[in-house]
Amino acid sequence: MEEKKQEEVSEQEIIDQPNEDETTENSQAEVVEEDSELDQLREEKEEIHNRLLRLQADYDNFRRRTQKEKEADRKYKAQSLVEELIPVLDNFERALQVEVDGESAQNFASGMKMVYDQFQAALDKEGVEEIPAQGEVFDPHLHQAVMQVEDDNYESNVVVEQLQKGYRLNDRVIRPAMVKVNQ
Amino acid sequence: MEEKKQEEVSEQEIIDQPNEDETTENSQAEVVEEDSELDQLREEKEEIHNRLLRLQADYDNFRRRTQKEKEADRKYKAQSLVEELIPVLDNFERALQVEVDGESAQNFASGMKMVYDQFQAALDKEGVEEIPAQGEVFDPHLHQAVMQVEDDNYESNVVVEQLQKGYRLNDRVIRPAMVKVNQ
Structure with a gap:
């Protein structure tokens, strides 16, 4: 100038x-x-x-x-695929909780548990992690409160129960955890 | 200056x-x-x-x-995650092939089949697709020949059997199909 x-x-x-x-x-x-x-x-x-x-x-x-x-x-390159896979993970967990009897069924179930673990490890490696919920102080960025309860065992504004897992991809929230919060 | x-x-x-x-x-x-x-x-x-x-x-x-x-x-943004998930898919398929008896086990297995289908649909949506192999003309870009056979039922240089599935992400080969080829 x-x-x-x-x-x-x-x-x-x-x-x-x-x-x-x-x-x-x-x-x-x-x-x-x-x-x-x-x-x-x-x-x-x-x-x-x-x-x-x-x-x-x-x-x-x-x-x-x-x-x-x-x-x-x-x-965040894996984000769109991760968004598709989270419901798969939910259903996988739900399906694994079904009780089975008999040896062949037990073997089948433990085979599936191994597949589940490998699936989770693959997501983990890409930076996908569960959002801590139960016992944590409620954080509207990480938790979605769908119910309020009164529970003397917990401090005020603390997550009492997790209704659905939440996930982060690196530091980005892909799905908040669905929770019950103490008043 | x-x-x-x-x-x-x-x-x-x-x-x-x-x-x-x-x-x-x-x-x-x-x-x-x-x-x-x-x-x-x-x-x-x-x-x-x-x-x-x-x-x-x-x-x-x-x-x-x-x-x-x-x-x-x-x-190709999902490539690294897809590479991790393909072995999960392999094991999932292998685990599903185990025979189970009894009603509870059958229910468990059909629940797992649904999870598998949803898993595949998620990958599909991201552009992951199986590479056609059996009956196709051998293509070194798509197929990895691990065995050569002589089979009169097939033309020369045709894939007789697939030993492991191959996958593409959009037009990029993520893993070639492992195959037996006719001489």
């Missing part, structure tokens, strides 16, 4: 000079013409230079924004 | 001019000097203009590349 001011002053000096110049009139006219061309060129140069600076700033901003977006995309 | 230096030189020239300015000859000298200043300015302007064009081209390229990368990232 300051630099620009100096330049303007210099230009002013240049414009003023020919008037003081009283030797040869032709040369003087020529000088005046060249001066105005000089001025124009300086202006054009400055304008292009400003465009260059603006473009550079735009480019830098774009690069920064792109970088941030990329990082966020990477962190 | 260099540019600034050039500018400083120009300013110095301007300041020096009035001193030389005494006769016609001097005026002519002035014209010559202004010509060289014009030339210099033109050069500078052109140089900045070229920088502007190069920067614009860089920016455009960067934008295009970023756009392409984004599309690819979106298309």
Whole structure:
């Protein structure tokens, strides 16, 4: 900015000079013409230079924004699949709770428990984790209160029971835990 | 940096001019000097203009590349999780093949089959699909031949049997199908 001011002053000096110049009139006219061309060129140069600076700033901003977006995309890239898999996990857990009798059925069930564990490990590896609920202080960002109770065994505003598990993908809540809260 | 230096030189020239300015000859000298200043300015302007064009081209390229990368990232974003889930799917299928007797066990098994179907539907929605194998012409991009057989029921170079399912995420092969191929 300051630099620009100096330049303007210099230009002013240049414009003023020919008037003081009283030797040869032709040369003087020529000088005046060249001066105005000089001025124009300086202006054009400055304008292009400003465009260059603006473009550079735009480019830098774009690069920064792109970088941030990329990082966020990477962190939450599995989100849509995780959202689909959470209900599968719910049903898997529900199905595993059914009691079975007999040895073959027990073997079948323990095979399924292993599949469940592997399923959970895969989600875990991608950054999926359960949101702690029971016994925690109620947090509206993490917990969805669907019932209020009065329970002397718990402090006020504490989660008494979890009705449905909640999940986070890295630090993003994918589904809040559905809970009962103490009044 | 260099540019600034050039500018400083120009300013110095301007300041020096009035001193030389005494006769016609001097005026002519002035014209010559202004010509060289014009030339210099033109050069500078052109140089900045070229920088502007190069920067614009860089920016455009960067934008295009970023756009392409984004599309690819979106298309294959679930890949790492899918890679983890494919072995879960394998084991799930294997576990479901175990025979069970008794009503409670049958109910348990059919509950698990429903979970399996939901699991597969979730993967399906994300663009995960099985690679066709048995009866297909052997394709080294899609199939991994672990055995060669001679079977008159099949044409030459056709997949006779699939030993392990292969999967694609959209058009990308995540795991080729493991197959027996006819000679």
